[in-house]
Amino acid sequence: TYLKEHRPAMYSLYMLEDRLTEHLNxxxxxxxxxxxxxxxxxxxxxxxxxxxxxxxQMVWVGAVNNIRNEAEEIVLKELVYI
Incomplete structure (x- = not known):
């Protein structure tokens, strides 16, 4: 969805070359x-x-959830929204 909405040229190229699935994987x-x-x-x-x-356990779960959320934001910025 990100490619389609924000990088339409790249999305179209991957679609034309039948490489979209490979790229996404x-x-x-x-x-x-x-x-x-x-x-x-x-x-x-x-x-x-x-x-x-x-x-x-509740403190541990909260801490792990916060860490996962922060890590997800970092990964999205580093690998997806480039």
Whole structure:
């Protein structure tokens, strides 16, 4: 949808060359890998551990949700909205 609405020339080129699915799969793979790395690094940096999960699950869930949201914003800016 982003390509179609904001990069119509690129979208049309990928469609004409029958490469849209390949491009989307590549971006998705890169985004998933980057998300995993960022979440792991951010959890480590913020001290969100299995020990915290065992001690206070609600705090752990909140922290992980915040980290995932922040990581998703970073990934979208780095890989999608370029």
């Amino acid at each position: 590549t971006v998705d793979d890169e985004a998933q890998e980057r998300m995993d790395i960022l979440v792991r690094q951010m959890m480590e940096k913020q001290g969100v551990t299995e020990e915290l999960k065992a001690r206070d």
